[in-house]
Amino acid sequence: MSVAVETKKLTMIQGINDALSTALNEDERTLILGEDVGVNGGVFRATEGLQEKYGSGRVIDTPLAESGIMGTSIGLAANGFRPIAEMQFLGFVYPAFNQIMTHATRLRQRTLGRYTSPLVIRAPYGAGVRAPEIHSDSVEALFTHMPGIKVVVPSNAYDAKGLLLESIADPDPVIFLEPMRCYRSSKTEVPEEKYKIELGKAATLKEGEDVSIFTWGAMTIETMKAVEQLEAEKEISCEVIDLRTLYPLDRDAIAASVQKTTRAVVVQEAPLTGGVSSEVLSVIQDTSFLYLRSPVKQVGGLDVPVPVYSLENEYLPSVDKIKYAVEQTVSF
Amino acid sequence: MSVAVETKKLTMIQGINDALSTALNEDERTLILGEDVGVNGGVFRATEGLQEKYGSGRVIDTPLAESGIMGTSIGLAANGFRPIAEMQFLGFVYPAFNQIMTHATRLRQRTLGRYTSPLVIRAPYGAGVRAPEIHSDSVEALFTHMPGIKVVVPSNAYDAKGLLLESIADPDPVIFLEPMRCYRSSKTEVPEEKYKIELGKAATLKEGEDVSIFTWGAMTIETMKAVEQLEAEKEISCEVIDLRTLYPLDRDAIAASVQKTTRAVVVQEAPLTGGVSSEVLSVIQDTSFLYLRSPVKQVGGLDVPVPVYSLENEYLPSVDKIKYAVEQTVSF
Amino acid sequence: MINDFPMQQLIDQDGNVLDHERMQEISIEKVKDMYYFMHRARLLDKKCVNLQRQGRIGTYVQYEGQEGAQVGSALALEEGDWMFPTYRDHAATLTYGQTMKNLLLNWRGRIEGGIAPEGIHIFPPAVPIASQLPQAAGAALAEKKKGTDRVSLVYFGDGATSEGDFHEGLNFASVFQTPTVFFNQNNGYAISVPVEKQMNSETIAQKGLGYDMNCLRIDGNDVIGVYCAVKDAVHKARSGAGPTLIEAVTWRYGAHTTADDPSKYRDQSESEVRRQTTDPLLRVEKYLKAQDAWQEQWKQEIEAQIESEIETALEEMESYPEPEMNQLFDYVFETPTWTIQQQIDEHLAVKGGKTS
Amino acid sequence: MINDFPMQQLIDQDGNVLDHERMQEISIEKVKDMYYFMHRARLLDKKCVNLQRQGRIGTYVQYEGQEGAQVGSALALEEGDWMFPTYRDHAATLTYGQTMKNLLLNWRGRIEGGIAPEGIHIFPPAVPIASQLPQAAGAALAEKKKGTDRVSLVYFGDGATSEGDFHEGLNFASVFQTPTVFFNQNNGYAISVPVEKQMNSETIAQKGLGYDMNCLRIDGNDVIGVYCAVKDAVHKARSGAGPTLIEAVTWRYGAHTTADDPSKYRDQSESEVRRQTTDPLLRVEKYLKAQDAWQEQWKQEIEAQIESEIETALEEMESYPEPEMNQLFDYVFETPTWTIQQQIDEHLAVKGGKTS
Ligand SMILES: Cc1ncc(C[n+]2csc(CCOP(=O)(O)OP(=O)(O)O)c2C)c(N)n1
Ligand SMILES: Cc1ncc(C[n+]2csc(CCOP(=O)(O)OP(=O)(O)O)c2C)c(N)n1
Ligand SMILES: [Mg+2]
Numbered sequence A, B: 001m002s003v004a005v006e007t008k009k010l011t012m013i014q015g016i017n018d019a020l021s022t023a024l025n026e027d028e029r030t031l032i033l034g035e036d037v038g039v040n041g042g043v044f045r046a047t048e049g050l051q052e053k054y055g056s057g058r059v060i061d062t063p064l065a066e067s068g069i070m071g072t073s074i075g076l077a078a079n080g081f082r083p084i085a086e087m088q089f090l091g092f093v094y095p096a097f098n099q100i101m102t103h104a105t106r107l108r109q110r111t112l113g114r115y116t117s118p119l120v121i122r123a124p125y126g127a128g129v130r131a132p133e134i135h136s137d138s139v140e141a142l143f144t145h146m147p148g149i150k151v152v153v154p155s156n157a158y159d160a161k162g163l164l165l166e167s168i169a170d171p172d173p174v175i176f177l178e179p180m181r182c183y184r185s186s187k188t189e190v191p192e193e194k195y196k197i198e199l200g201k202a203a204t205l206k207e208g209e210d211v212s213i214f215t216w217g218a219m220t221i222e223t224m225k226a227v228e229q230l231e232a233e234k235e236i237s238c239e240v241i242d243l244r245t246l247y248p249l250d251r252d253a254i255a256a257s258v259q260k261t262t263r264a265v266v267v268q269e270a271p272l273t274g275g276v277s278s279e280v281l282s283v284i285q286d287t288s289f290l291y292l293r294s295p296v297k298q299v300g301g302l303d304v305p306v307p308v309y310s311l312e313n314e315y316l317p318s319v320d321k322i323k324y325a326v327e328q329t330v331s332f
Numbered sequence C, D: 001m002i003n004d005f006p007m008q009q010l011i012d013q014d015g016n017v018l019d020h021e022r023m024q025e026i027s028i029e030k031v032k033d034m035y036y037f038m039h040r041a042r043l044l045d046k047k048c049v050n051l052q053r054q055g056r057i058g059t060y061v062q063y064e065g066q067e068g069a070q071v072g073s074a075l076a077l078e079e080g081d082w083m084f085p086t087y088r089d090h091a092a093t094l095t096y097g098q099t100m101k102n103l104l105l106n107w108r109g110r111i112e113g114g115i116a117p118e119g120i121h122i123f124p125p126a127v128p129i130a131s132q133l134p135q136a137a138g139a140a141l142a143e144k145k146k147g148t149d150r151v152s153l154v155y156f157g158d159g160a161t162s163e164g165d166f167h168e169g170l171n172f173a174s175v176f177q178t179p180t181v182f183f184n185q186n187n188g189y190a191i192s193v194p195v196e197k198q199m200n201s202e203t204i205a206q207k208g209l210g211y212d213m214n215c216l217r218i219d220g221n222d223v224i225g226v227y228c229a230v231k232d233a234v235h236k237a238r239s240g241a242g243p244t245l246i247e248a249v250t251w252r253y254g255a256h257t258t259a260d261d262p263s264k265y266r267d268q269s270e271s272e273v274r275r276q277t278t279d280p281l282l283r284v285e286k287y288l289k290a291q292d293a294w295q296e297q298w299k300q301e302i303e304a305q306i307e308s309e310i311e312t313a314l315e316e317m318e319s320y321p322e323p324e325m326n327q328l329f330d331y332v333f334e335t336p337t338w339t340i341q342q343q344i345d346e347h348l349a350v351k352g353g354k355t356s
């Protein structure tokens, strides 16, 4: 049996807009709050047209105060709504850190389930789009270490729509990080209808035999480029896995891939030390120690503040660095 | 040649007070800012007697606002002073996160050295003292992943004094985390005179042959207990290393120990996922892959919010859990 | 500025009525109720200080002296309203329906201690100072969106006014005109820091001016005055006239918590003087006496009743089953992640003595 | 409330003097200086918008329309004072001594762009909104502790007043009575959000009341009025009378940044009307004309001079050497940690083509 599904080719930002509209349409409790999300439709147009369609009572321009946005969202969530709070850029989530860390993530436990915070925090993030200072931080690791919140990072329109709808439906807080470089870098076929993608499940972007490369978000772009060259130039067969959810990681997918290829490289954009890549290493160590033929190499941003844009290409993991790491791993 | 050094037996909190007094006495630019640090001498008495001695212009009771404390300290540091900002508990550092993450740690880079923030953030931290909610968080990993700040954790009076004096002298931001359980858990001989301990250097608490255990802060207490039992009951010879500085880690000490014992366990108090222990694993993987006979085991707190005190012993890594992990590692 | 914000009273500290018209609304029975709730709270507080000394509960946060502010405000709420307390507001939560048993459990470090009986909307006491303010604005905004006339009432101290969240909470509430009452208890101190070092302004009430918010300053030890002021603010909120900031001036007699030594930073004899002069219970007693409505026997009756209530609660607390481990795991997410599940398994493996 | 905070002017929009006494202090030369600095800033701004369109610089933040507020305030500072600008305050920093070359480099994403010449205390432009306010309090507190009479002047927008750091900065400054001038440019919008949605109050000046801080509201397009008001505030600060909050009402003609499309959220024709009516340069021109002190030739002379200055700066910018990699590494810590050193080595190994 085959079912005809209507699809359209969308950029990731369109996929996100589609998911938001779907959620607003389907459930009256869904609200969007943030800076410039209303009339302006968001600085990246993620919420374009939504206030017009669903009203300023549901797509709400807030004052410029991230802690206020989060605190208000927690109150709304505990009292029956499903807020989607936008942080205009992830680099501006820090003022809201206290609300997220001590309240959003803890309310269910603090009340043994009486109150919950079914909310989503959306934030554009990452470097590589020549944005001003502080606009380019990739601090997903701050949230993977925070008990009580799930961390999701899509890399394309299809995943973005499905993962965002699942995040909104999730009964607990989810932080949904949107790599700015992926917003318009490609288009994918996206079903017009509603669908969800389970959180905690990685996607295999490419199968391979010699080495597993784990990555997510914008680094999928660099990684796929590196892999293309590696396969052509060096005949190294690479498996590429887009982790998609960073907490909880897809332990089974990581283990299965490493156990097949016996080698692994992790590519992250964030500063190397203390990043999510070290956690992927933990999972590999735990599940696949005896399979490993060489040390897991981590490729990451430098342990320096994300610089202003003239230096961002030097900061970011490059195709060459990924190739270098993969070659080192394979030839170890 | 031998030099007679006057020492006194101090608790860790006394060692800290001694270091603060030394720094205030020696350098006029040193200031202390925080909630209740003045007249009250701090809720743990870390600053006891200091306002009396050095005046309310140098030991300053601030309004109750952590972001204000940090922001003001940054302005003072950039303009010639050496502020030591106290966060009353580490669980209350979150409102100051933005100032630390986007300013204190970046000022030197943003100005190519024109302005700097030679400041120290002190904070009591960790569970196990039956403190109220949110008072017991151990979130050192949030800072080890933050480029531009060093992370120091003493476990006894001698280290505390030497490390704190070095942190104050450091030309860049240091976050100095004081495990509350160590404040009065033991006394050590502390020289009366000034001395410093280099940051980034671990201390070997005990030499051993079969397995290296890396830990820091209050977990040194649990670990030493576990080791005593393991050696007595199971004849497992354990090397115990107190990392003392979590950023930068003591790579050489970690490598040397693992290469000697060929096995490693990391014990941290923080929730397991995304903690500093994964970073220790990274260093081991990078430096000592071929030496390892078994996967590095990590023992940590649970991936749950630090609970209120009736449950904190269930939350914290226990002596039994450490023993279990060491045995698993040795018998792998 | 302080002249613009006189400390409003209905009853002065000698029990004299200052606003006869307003007092028409307040029956003697109502006043006796207030006294009852204050007395109940105070006896519990005294008991808790003793329990802490005996090591039967952990570090305890006293509120003695603040019963007028807390009880008066709590009584102005109705069913379905939302209360956002701090760690010090147990007189308020107790009055609004939290059980004594749970309050005691709270000081035993039990999660149950922060949960009110089904149907009573009390958030668990906020520990990170001022963080509850934007949340209270959010909960009230939810009611407004649902089209009810329910309100939220949020407690916070003088020290809390320095936090960014105080400002953001008031701003959001005023911008969205949420039905929220911001109820400040200015007890003069944030741990050791007197209000004069906390702020440069002479009143907290005036901080409402920056938001064009209704704001006033009242005597927090005048329970009837507190009740009326909060009632008015609640009424405004219900009828769509937006939030109000109330500064209730009060005093804690004791230490910040049982872990604190107030003699380090203030002369405790001031508390002794206040007990004789501005005490909220004493004031009602004087008022009732002046109205010829005070019966010593009644007082003894309610006291006996409260004491037996406390004893019962204490027994319940002390015989309460030990916490289940699953409280740690089962409420982080609706469904535990594999990371947590793996940790449970290992935890149980170690506990069960299975060490390999 | 708005009546308590009338928008103060020295010169009205037709160039008429409203406060003759005060104008005694202000020589025609001084006014011409102000015009010169405003014109210089405006020409640079226009140039930058063009450079961005041509792709010669990155996303750019316009300030056209706000030159009165920025130049008037900057001129009130003296050597050794501290300036804390935002991303939009280049007319101020330029006037206070930042170079055109560096401003241009700033928009090329160069670190040098945020650094002022040696001896001029300008902090790099703050991007996280309002974060610079407590820092400005801190820098001023340092001067006070050193016993100098130097002050800090901090810029921020209407949107910034919603952040917790606005509140904490003002509170710290008022509690410690730091010599700080909080200079708000209320340009009506925070990106797309009009000030009416940002706050419930009609003025920003009134927010100073909560701190018992000097506060006033001025016409930000009246450069002379701005200069005098800030001069007064600076004088107060220098003489130990503490901080001041100034709301300067102004308008940005253009988009929030070159990445923004203002037609999404407002009718841009309002900017056109304002160019003809409230423009800060036009006003000075009218004033000078009324004083018979306007020479078209002088204007052309300064224009030519400014244009050549801009051309020189542009050349310097475009011929500026590419950034050195070491800028990334060498300024994280005074001495790089091994983690960074290892990353440098690997970085160079890869760059050097040494792939194993
Ligand atoms: C964000 C934060 N910082 C610091 C603390 C530590 N602390 C607990 S109570 C307190 C003083 C609070 O004073 P106030 O707001 O006046 O309330 P009161 O205790 O007098 O009722 C402080 C500093 C905290 N709980 N949260
Ligand atoms: C903490 C933070 N949140 C969000 C942003 C994104 N942002 C940049 S400018 C701006 C609006 C600022 O408005 P206003 O304070 O009025 O200053 P203006 O831009 O009008 O000069 C916003 C929301 C930011 N830079 N920092
Ligand atoms: Mg108080």
Ligand SMILES: [Mg+2]
Pocket: D157, D158, D159, D185, D186, D187, D188, D189, D190, D191
């Ligand atoms: Mg603005």
